[in-house]
Amino acid sequence: MLELAVLGLLKEQPLHGYALRKLLTQRLGAFWRVSFGSLYPTLRKLERAGAVERVRDEGGGRRRRQVYRITAQGEQQFLSLLEAGDGGGWEEEKFPLRLAFFRYLRPETRIRLLERRRAELVQRLGDSRTSLERAHAEGTDGYVVALIRHGVERTEADVAWLDDLIAAERALASGGEANPHGHTSDRGADEPSAVPQGLGDDQLRGR
DNA sequence: CATTCGCTATGGGGAAATCG
DNA sequence: CGATTTCCCCATAGCGAATG
Numbered sequence: 001m002l003e004l005a006v007l008g009l010l011k012e013q014p015l016h017g018y019a020l021r022k023l024l025t026q027r028l029g030a031f032w033r034v035s036f037g038s039l040y041p042t043l044r045k046l047e048r049a050g051a052v053e054r055v056r057d058e059g060g061g062r063r064r065r066q067v068y069r070i071t072a073q074g075e076q077q078f079l080s081l082l083e084a085g086d087g088g089g090w091e092e093e094k095f096p097l098r099l100a101f102f103r104y105l106r107p108e109t110r111i112r113l114l115e116r117r118r119a120e121l122v123q124r125l126g127d128s129r130t131s132l133e134r135a136h137a138e139g140t141d142g143y144v145v146a147l148i149r150h151g152v153e154r155t156e157a158d159v160a161w162l163d164d165l166i167a168a169e170r171a172l173a174s175g176g177e178a179n180p181h182g183h184t185s186d187r188g189a190d191e192p193s194a195v196p197q198g199l200g201d202d203q204l205r206g207r
Numbered sequence: 208c209a210t211t212c213g214c215t216a217t218g219g220g221g222a223a224a225t226c227g
Numbered sequence: 228c229g230a231t232t233t234c235c236c237c238a239t240a241g242c243g244a245a246t247g
Contacts, residue, residue, distance in 0.1 A: 002218090018231055038219045040232065066231085212245070218238090225232075 002042045003051075007070060007078035008101040010052060014069035017043065027100070043068055051077045083109060107173040111166060118162045121155055128152045 009015065009023055021039055046052040051074030055067050070078070082101055095117055102110055132148045 016231080036220085036232075041218080208247105210245105210247085213243095215240100215242090217240085220237085221235095223232105223234075226230090227228105 002038055003046060004078065004081045004097055004101070006039070006042055006046065007051065007074055007081070008104075010068055010070040011075065011078060011104070014055065014067050016067045020068070046074065049077070050074075079104070083113065107169060111169050111173065114162055114166045114169065118159060118166070121159050121162065125152065125155045125159065128155060 005024060006020065009020060009027070015023065017036070017040060020043075021036060024039070043052065047054060047068075051071060052068050053071050055069055078101075082098055082105060098113065102113075105113070128148065128151050132145070132152055135145045135148055
């Protein structure tokens with residue numbers, strides 16, 4: 001999943017390892033910390049996969065710097081990683097990362113991903129509520145019950161948050177340019193060139 | 208049948224090594 | 228000397244075997 005973050009930043013501009021890490025920390029540091037020890041292996045992996053290419057930086061730097069640039073193939077990989085359902089259990093950590101690059105997706109795709117995420121949470125909410133009831137019924141330790149209840153409440157809040165995002169996204173989709181495709185034809189509709197505007201600050205802030 | 212154990216692959220961090 | 232890269236060790240997840 002580091003790959004997604006790296007590709008996302010390189011998509012904006014070619015960077016060398018050191019700068020990449022700085023930017024990574026700056027942009028995603030809130031929920032994601034990256035060290036060189038993981039960054040460089042990732043870059044090498046991406047390079048081997050042809051998603052990224054190395055160019056010499058001829059700037060007047062002190063030392064030859066390896067500048068990494070995303071390739072067309074990398075752009076594709078980025079989008080598919082961004083959209084990928086790959087369902088894995090660690091979706092949990094990947095979602096915030098995805099959201100950080102949401103602006104590269106089309107509104108339909110964003111809505112689809114938000115709704116998928118919402119569905120996951122609703123599913124979990126059901127499970128949590130069930131275990132909360134069971135815990136009550138069985139007279140489970142009060143602290144444990146509190147913990148479970150906290151989980152339920154947090155998930156409820158997350159669902160509400162997603163509802164807001166989805167609503168705002170819908171408003172944007174219908175308000176903005178007319179959507180050429182009435183419905184999403186699920187596969188690979190996103191082109192690198194198609195970089196629609198995301199939600200504005202006023203829509204995302206404070207609510 | 209359910210649970211625990213043990214092994215392996217993977218990924219990440221810290222720090223040493225390198226180079227202009 | 229300081230910026231950049233690479234190396235090495237450790238933690239964790241996943242998976243199959245073993246055990247009660």
